[in-house]
Amino acid sequence: MSDAKQEPTVLIVDDDPDIREALQCLLRSVGLESRTMASLPKFMKSELPSGPTCLVLDVRLPGRSGLDFQRELSAANINVPIIFMTGHGDVPMSVQAMKAGALEFLIKPFRDQDLLDAIHLGLARDRARLEREWELDALRERYDSLTAREREVMEHVVRGRMNKQIAGDIGISEMTVKIHRGNMTRKMQAPSVADLARMADRLSAAGLPGQTQNN
Amino acid sequence: MGSAHALRHQFGVSSIPSFGRVPLPVDSTNFDDKTDGDVAFSIGSSNRQPAELQTRDRHWPCREARFAPAHTNCIATLEELSACTVHEINQPVAALMTNAQAALRFLAGQNPNLDEVRRALTRVLQLGNRIVEIVDHTRALVHRVAPRKDDFEINEAIQETISLNQEALVKNDVSVHTRFAQGLPLVRADRVQVQQVILNLITNAVEAMSGVCQGTRELCVSTGRTNSDDFLVAVQDSGPGLDTQSLDRVFDAFYSTKPRGLGIGLSICRSIIEAHKGRLWASRTEPHGATFQFTLPQVSLQ
Numbered sequence: 203m204s205d206a207k208q209e210p211t212v213l214i215v216d217d218d219p220d221i222r223e224a225l226q227c228l229l230r231s232v233g234l235e236s237r238t239m240a241s242l243p244k245f246m247k248s249e250l251p252s253g254p255t256c257l258v259l260d261v262r263l264p265g266r267s268g269l270d271f272q273r274e275l276s277a278a279n280i281n282v283p284i285i286f287m288t289g290h291g292d293v294p295m296s297v298q299a300m301k302a303g304a305l306e307f308l309i310k311p312f313r314d315q316d317l318l319d320a321i322h323l324g325l326a327r328d329r330a331r332l333e334r335e336w337e338l339d340a341l342r343e344r345y346d347s348l349t350a351r352e353r354e355v356m357e358h359v360v361r362g363r364m365n366k367q368i369a370g371d372i373g374i375s376e377m378t379v380k381i382h383r384g385n386m387t388r389k390m391q392a393p394s395v396a397d398l399a400r401m402a403d404r405l406s407a408a409g410l411p412g413q414t415q416n417n
Numbered sequence: 418m419g420s421a422h423a424l425r426h427q428f429g430v431s432s433i434p435s436f437g438r439v440p441l442p443v444d445s446t447n448f449d450d451k452t453d454g455d456v457a458f459s460i461g462s463s464n465r466q467p468a469e470l471q472t473r474d475r476h477w478p479c480r481e482a483r484f485a486p487a488h489t490n491c492i493a494t495l496e497e498l499s500a501c502t503v504h505e506i507n508q509p510v511a512a513l514m515t516n517a518q519a520a521l522r523f524l525a526g527q528n529p530n531l532d533e534v535r536r537a538l539t540r541v542l543q544l545g546n547r548i549v550e551i552v553d554h555t556r557a558l559v560h561r562v563a564p565r566k567d568d569f570e571i572n573e574a575i576q577e578t579i580s581l582n583q584e585a586l587v588k589n590d591v592s593v594h595t596r597f598a599q600g601l602p603l604v605r606a607d608r609v610q611v612q613q614v615i616l617n618l619i620t621n622a623v624e625a626m627s628g629v630c631q632g633t634r635e636l637c638v639s640t641g642r643t644n645s646d647d648f649l650v651a652v653q654d655s656g657p658g659l660d661t662q663s664l665d666r667v668f669d670a671f672y673s674t675k676p677r678g679l680g681i682g683l684s685i686c687r688s689i690i691e692a693h694k695g696r697l698w699a700s701r702t703e704p705h706g707a708t709f710q711f712t713l714p715q716v717s718l719q
Contacts, residue, residue, distance in 0.1 A: 218508050220544060224515035227537055231522035231530075289507045310511035314518035 208253030210325045215245050216260040221310075223309040225258065228314055234321070242271050248280065254332055256324030258317070260370040261288040261299070272302050281331060283324035285317070307365070338408055341401055344390050352386040355379060359386075359395060487595050503638055504629050506553050513544035535603045555685070567608040571640055571648055571713075572597040579638065589634065596639035604648055605716040606693050614686045614697070618652040618709045621682065625656030625707065632705075647695070653708040658701050667699055686711075 212234055214225050222238040229236040239245045259271070281302055283305045299307050305327075306320035348356065358368040365383065370377040392398035447570075520537035523530045572595075579586070579593055586593055586689040604611070619636065626634040659667060666688045690697040690711045697711040 218512065219541070220509060220512035220547075221515070223540065224512040224519065227533065227540075228515050228519040228522070231519045259624065289504055289511075310507060311514045312511070314515060369512070 208251075209235055210254040210256070210329070211251035212256050212258060212321055212325075213245065213251070214238045214258045215240075216258075217241060218260075221260070221287075225317075228317070229321075232318060237306060250280070254325045254329040255282050256305075256328060257282045257284045257322050258321070259284055259286055259367060261286050272299070272304065276295075278301060278403050281328075283325060283327050285320045287312070320386045331416075338404060345401075345405055348386055349382075352382050352389070355382040356386050356390070356398065356402070359383060362395075423707065506548055509544045509547045509551075509628045513541050513548070516540045516544065525589075562604050565607040566605050568603040568605050571601060571604045571611075571650065573649065574604075574612055575615055575638055575640065578612050578619065582616065582619060585620075585623060586636070589627050591623055591626060591634040591636050594637045596637065598639075600640045601640065601642070601648065602715065604713055606713055610689045611693075611713070614689050614711065615652070617648065617686050618681045621709070622652055622654035622656065622707070626654050629656055643712055648713040648715060649710060650713075651708055651710040653702055653706060655702075655706045658707045659699060664699055664701070668697070698715070 212229055213372070214222055214229075214236055216222050216225070216238070217240055219240070222240070226236050226238055237248070237251070239248060275282070283332060284303070285306045285308065286299050286304050287308050287310055289310050305324050306316070308317060308320070345353075354372060355368060358371060363371065365379045366378050368383075369379045372379075387398065390398060392401060465718050516537045520534045520541070523533040523537065575597070576595065579595070615638075619638070626636070632655060635655040637651075639653070640648045640652045641651075643649050668683050687697045690713070693713055695711055695713040697709065700708050700710070702708045
């Protein structure tokens, strides 16, 4: 499982071994862990690190262009921040890259500080993304532990229904609703109805079953 | 062995992906393994035919962005070769700088990691050597071209070069004068290469003058004979001219007086002229401007 608290990793994809070695050395000098790969296929075969990750990518790797690859990654829902490097980039290319969500577009040779700044920004973003994912995973786990009846009660509670109304809606006693509600809020670790509503929103926004508007 | 392959790799010609790489098409670049293991690099058509049957010019790739459209089906500058070299140099330069920056960072901490510094500096040296190799190869490429032996009128070749660049000259508000010596015998040389040199000198002159606001921008191209009866071609501009230091160094690879100059063009020009057993040099023009002149030996025609 991904974990925001793990050590960050920088992935370097460049077909030039000298560039790979130099970048790895630079990152070592600031205490950053890095992995290098010579090609995009090798990158695709490798497993993404579980901690915060940032990708430093040469735009013109043999085979496919880095920009096409960027589109493929986002299509595959891989949201690692990408920093592009190029031997001689032009303005349209950099605009295209930035529009497609690149974090930075650096022209070789570049200032080490520019790269490091971009990497730190990328890692911070990925860390935040992982934290959100981690929270969502935990939330989902809690939701999964609810019984069908508890989910039903939760659905009514977040709509602002009172216990008595819920009892009427689903045809059980108010006492039983209270018991289900108590179990549900304990399992969901929701201190208040407002918190519970926020959780329901997040689950719903993530497209998870249960708190759907049309179901 | 495999030197052609090594060069091909060195210059990335066959390995250049289409994605915006240097536009030096494979089909216009030949690497021929000679029997003696020497490598010839030629730019032009792969099946060389007599000049009258074929215009080599149309095989030249052109950088449309910088040159007039009229130019596209004709002579290209040395920029193709230069751009290719520059691309190849850019990678080791980037790697070299990154290693140097890393070494500084390793030195900066409380407890400098000297092992890392040593390793980084070793790589810096290796990369520096790689860059030198690339430069040497570029020079070697130009030197090793066995120049074609065309017999042609130098005045006509110059006039053609000027005509092809008329648009750039007009755009830059440069007036061109020619002072051609009449009755010159035919030059025996590689016509396209000589035209490349002329084009390069003209382009440099135009660029030098483009920064001049006052006074007229005049370009004078003249031909004549030296005392030893060699051909002499002079390209004179009314630009800011060259200081003493620049006069010494303009032909050095990677020396440029232009803010964005690559510093390769004149170095290759000199290589071309020297391959023809001629000389290329620069001098100051009074009261201002620079003159670039080259000679080509007169070869007795059979």
